[in-house]
Amino acid sequence: xxxxxxxxxxxxxxxxxxxxxxxxxxxxxxxxxxxxxxxxxxxxxxxxxxxxxxxxxxxxxxxxxxxxxxxxxxxxxxxxxxxxxxxxxxxxxxxxxxxxxxxxxxxxxxxxxxxxxxxxxxxxxxxxxxxxxxxxxxxxxxxxxxxxxxxxxxxxxxxxxxxxxxxxxxxxxxxxxxxxxxxxxxxxxxxxxxxxxxxxxxxxxxxxxxxxxxxxxxxxxxxxxxxxxxxxxxxxxxxxxxxxxxxxxxxxxxxxxxxxxxxxxxxxxxxxxxxxxxxxxxxxxxxxxxxxxxxxxxxxxxxxxxxxxxxxxxxxxxxxxxxxxxxxxxxxxxxxxxxxxxxxxx
Numbered sequence: 001x002x003x004x005x006x007x008x009x010x011x012x013x014x015x016x017x018x019x020x021x022x023x024x025x026x027x028x029x030x031x032x033x034x035x036x037x038x039x040x041x042x043x044x045x046x047x048x049x050x051x052x053x054x055x056x057x058x059x060x061x062x063x064x065x066x067x068x069x070x071x072x073x074x075x076x077x078x079x080x081x082x083x084x085x086x087x088x089x090x091x092x093x094x095x096x097x098x099x100x101x102x103x104x105x106x107x108x109x110x111x112x113x114x115x116x117x118x119x120x121x122x123x124x125x126x127x128x129x130x131x132x133x134x135x136x137x138x139x140x141x142x143x144x145x146x147x148x149x150x151x152x153x154x155x156x157x158x159x160x161x162x163x164x165x166x167x168x169x170x171x172x173x174x175x176x177x178x179x180x181x182x183x184x185x186x187x188x189x190x191x192x193x194x195x196x197x198x199x200x201x202x203x204x205x206x207x208x209x210x211x212x213x214x215x216x217x218x219x220x221x222x223x224x225x226x227x228x229x230x231x232x233x234x235x236x237x238x239x240x241x242x243x244x245x246x247x248x249x250x251x252x253x254x255x256x257x258x259x260x261x262x263x264x265x266x267x268x269x270x271x272x273x274x275x276x277x278x279x280x281x282x283x284x285x286x287x288x289x290x291x292x293x294x295x296x297x298x299x300x301x302x303x304x305x306x307x308x309x310x311x312x313x314x315x316x317x318x319x320x321x322x323x324x325x326x327x328x329x330x331x332x333x334x335x336x337x338x339x340x341x342x343x344x345x346x
Contacts, residue, residue: 045233052226053277061285064306072301125173234329255334262330270322
């Protein structure tokens, strides 16, 4: 301490005495209290992160869903075609004959479906499906009329073939409907004829090949918005807490502890916003795809693995942004001179 009436040597006063290394639990406690005090700004920042991450998640999930709707039906068609060939050759009999059928019931069903097929004028796909259903019903009636085991076996084989043909008709009709809807969504390079299975690709290769250039740029913009939002929030927090930082350093807080505080605060905000954004982006993307393509195809061909990888990728991006966006503000806060910081008016 200087003598009474003496001149204060600021350089000597800047020297920091005994410093205390506080545990992580204390850093978490202080960071949580700081967020609570600045709850209004934290909510606004978190909301911006939620919207940016939700937008990014919707782009990734939308690309995954569109690709799945384009690839999975083609693979299903090829599978059913192979099954039909095996049924025609008598190698397999995948369908169980329903119990409790009667000839009168089948006759009424045949008459009703023929009448509907003759009057149907809207969709030729519906007409084809009705005729295939008539074939199945007629084959089932022959099974009931069989007198010998040989006749029953022959009729059962015909019924199995008719059922396989009906299943193939259903998947091909669904594919043609999906093609129309995919083309309305701007997907190109689609063909009604399915001749070979689409190649197997990894998730990231699929994104690189299937994502539209416009979606790539929008994803980059979403990432930048999220990064700038966290950066700005941390810089404002540093500006508002200059005296607090100076007080902590005067009381013995190390620079590493100050850095911990800001990394923890940034992580809390970033992880909360990222998690909520992932949920919101997935729900909105799923609802939009269900509206555009129908709930049935989305449910049947939904790629759960791709959706999970989209969520994990988005979580990784959000977490990385939370850390990197806090580097400069945390370093700036840690390097504040305690004497100068204590002079700042709040």
